[in-house]
Amino acid sequence: MDQPTKQGIIAELINLLTEANAHVTFEEACAGLTPAQWNQHVPEVPYTIWQLVEHVRIAQWDIVEFSLGAGHTSPDWPTGYWPATSAPADETIWQHTLDQIQADRQRFIALLQSPTTDLLAPIRHGDGQTLLREAMLIGDHTAYHTGEIVLIRRLLHAWK
Numbered sequence: 001m002d003q004p005t006k007q008g009i010i011a012e013l014i015n016l017l018t019e020a021n022a023h024v025t026f027e028e029a030c031a032g033l034t035p036a037q038w039n040q041h042v043p044e045v046p047y048t049i050w051q052l053v054e055h056v057r058i059a060q061w062d063i064v065e066f067s068l069g070a071g072h073t074s075p076d077w078p079t080g081y082w083p084a085t086s087a088p089a090d091e092t093i094w095q096h097t098l099d100q101i102q103a104d105r106q107r108f109i110a111l112l113q114s115p116t117t118d119l120l121a122p123i124r125h126g127d128g129q130t131l132l133r134e135a136m137l138i139g140d141h142t143a144y145h146t147g148e149i150v151l152i153r154r155l156l157h158a159w160k
Helices: 003-018 026-030 035-039 049-068 091-113 131-155
Strands: none
Touching (some): 003 091, 003 131, 026 091, 049 131
């Protein structure tokens, strides 16, 4: 792939991971909530906003670590990708989770921007995954759960 094409694709992937485009950003969906709101259970919804946010953090961290090297071991599926249902988050935990999501996203973006990165080469320790696929997976997964966060906020009457 020529350099201008690669740079264009990387720019689009970064936009996918960081911008709103056709929906609100993950950060916008999480902004302005109180601990009571992010820990509140809604009838017929199997998780709280906090559990969704922590799930996004764990899944993104797993994808980033997998993309960076062969020494990573993924959590057990599905339990390792979700926080305990009985563990609410306080403000410190909430902020740490949001900060870690941003830090891991930046680590992945730095990997995408590395001059030696080949977006289409299979990841050596994987089974066919490419960095292009992993970038789209992070974007798709985060957007999916961002929509769920907005829906729960609407049910809690905590959305504009």
